[in-house]
Amino acid sequence: MEYKIPNHVAIIMDGNGRWAQKRxxxxxxxxxxxxxxxxxxxxxxxxxxxKVLSVFAFSTxxxxxxxxxxxxxxxxxxxxxxxxxxxxKKKGVKVIFSGVKDKLSEQxxxxxxxxxxxxxxxxxxxxxICLNYGGQDEIINATKKISKDVKEGIIDCxxxxxxxxxxxxxxxxxxxxxxxxxxxxxxxxxxxxxxxxYAELYFTDTLWPDFDEKQMDKAIEAYNNRDRRFGxxxx
Ligand code: IPE
Ligand code: IPE
Ligand code: MG
Numbered sequence: 001m002e003y004k005i006p007n008h009v010a011i012i013m014d015g016n017g018r019w020a021q022k023r024x025x026x027x028x029x030x031x032x033x034x035x036x037x038x039x040x041x042x043x044x045x046x047x048x049x050x051k052v053l054s055v056f057a058f059s060t061x062x063x064x065x066x067x068x069x070x071x072x073x074x075x076x077x078x079x080x081x082x083x084x085x086x087x088x089k090k091k092g093v094k095v096i097f098s099g100v101k102d103k104l105s106e107q108x109x110x111x112x113x114x115x116x117x118x119x120x121x122x123x124x125x126x127x128x129i130c131l132n133y134g135g136q137d138e139i140i141n142a143t144k145k146i147s148k149d150v151k152e153g154i155i156d157c158x159x160x161x162x163x164x165x166x167x168x169x170x171x172x173x174x175x176x177x178x179x180x181x182x183x184x185x186x187x188x189x190x191x192x193x194x195x196x197x198y199a200e201l202y203f204t205d206t207l208w209p210d211f212d213e214k215q216m217d218k219a220i221e222a223y224n225n226r227d228r229r230f231g232x233x234x235x
Pocket of ligand 2: 012056061062187189
């Protein structure tokens with residue numbers, strides 16, 4: 001059987017805090033290690049010819065955390081964007097963001113916009129960073145935009161279908177083929193609800209900072225052993 005590489009892989013990178021706590025370190029140390037893991041895994045993914053990689057960096061719910069942790073994460077994003085940008089550009093990957101700008105600092109927004117602008121013509125892959133992102137938020141936001149366009153006569157109510165709806169989301173992305181969640185939690189936590197409709201789900205106990213190339217291979221291996229029927233019947 002032919003080895004299948006999933007077109008769109010999405011990752012809920014969870015377990016940074018526990019990784020640090022297990023070692024008697026501050027939670028923030030886990031986030032730092034998590035950022036290093038993401039750098040490695042993203043490069044590996046594009047080498048493996050995965051076309052779209054979506055990662056959950058910060059949820060709309062994560063603002064509930066202590067200010068110290070939130071501030072650390074925001075600074076880490078800035079630092080990681082700066083440090084890894086050249087490598088991303090070299091790989092020819094287009095960087096996009098999903099989420100809302102409110103509550104993000106101007107500095108973070110500027111850095112995001114710079115990355116998007118400077119990589120917008122890249123075609124080797126898409127790196128979708130979900131930052132200040134919520135799945136329900138995304139669907140509601142799309143619904144509002146569609147309602148407005150219907151009201152203004154730009155689209156007809158009867159033309160609303162999954163393809164059109166997809167175009168109103170934060171980004172018009174292909175469906176997720178493989179969703180990975182680390183750290184032994186079996187939940188979706190409001191991540192990419194629309195795009196996940198027919199994704200294969202892969203859960204591992206590995207904490208995100210420990211997730212490496214071997215772990216990624218294991219996830220793709222598991223994906224290859226799945227029988228995707230999309231509601232049909234296997235011939
Ligand atoms: C995921 O790790 C990173 C973010 C949510 C930003 P956590 O920080 O949730 O780590 P745990 O779940 O507390 O171990
Ligand atoms: C999901 O992890 C969000 C990110 C990985 C950024 P959380 O740690 O926030 O999710 P819950 O609280 O376990 O559902
Ligand atoms: Mg967590």
